[in-house]
Amino acid sequence: MNKIENIQAVVNHIFESIVLADEKEMKEQFPKVIEQITTVHKDIFNHTEIFDLFGNQRIDKVFRTSVKVLFPHLNSEEVAEFYFIYRDYRSLDSHLSNFLQKREGSMGCSDKSGWLVEQYKHYVLSKKLPDMTRAEGCYWKPKKGTAKDWMDLCHALWVFHLGSPQKYMEVTNRLDVLYDMEKENENEA
Structure with a gap:
């Protein structure tokens, strides 16, 4: 392995460690949510449209409703x-x-x-x-x-x-x- 490949391997390892640390943090902060999604609702990952409809759009509705509460003058x-x-x-x-x-x-x-x-x-x-x-x-x-x-x-x-x-x-x-x-x-x- 030459120096450039060695540096690339170290950088890749650092980024992989960051991703794993983020995943660990999410699992610690939201264990019930993750368990619910990966067991009860795992089928939504079989279809992108279903995932969007019952995942993304619901989350978006919660945040849009929050925006409306914070800024009621907005249509x-x-x-x-x-x-x-x-x-x-x-x-x-x-x-x-x-x-x-x-x-x-x-x-x-x-x-x-x-x-x-x-x-x-x-x-x-x-x-x-x-x-x-x-x-x-x-x-x-x-x-x-x-x-x-x-x-x-x-x-x-x-x-x-x-x-x-x-x-x-x-x-x-x-x-x-x-x-x-x-x-x-x-x-x-």
Whole structure:
């Protein structure tokens, strides 16, 4: 085994240990729930649609109901959109970060995407667009696009998640035009 393979084996062992520790913690914290799922309800794992219907959707309903209790001014669609931000945070953040990285480079992309997701959450709650003033040192704000552009992109990601890609394509095209104009101006200079 060479040094690289040895390092890979050590890293794999570390990650496997972390996963096993997480599993042990879950078994200690939720033994009755895990036993119930793996014995009484194990058949739901035979069909993905059944699992979604009786597993995921029930869990989602509990959390959406909690959101409605915490934010009673939100209508049903706003509750679903707000819940999406939390339920699919990693996906939303990752998509925005990748989108920004391709257009602005890797510097500060995770800060920008995290800031955008947080602003999107506030936008869903209040309908107030975030301040996009780009003062010196505001590395956490995207270089191009208006607040509406970015909130539209976040909303479009939710709609895309629900199965409709049209709005997502429209908004990304609109932002791409802004970034392409900057490249054209740089090339002319």
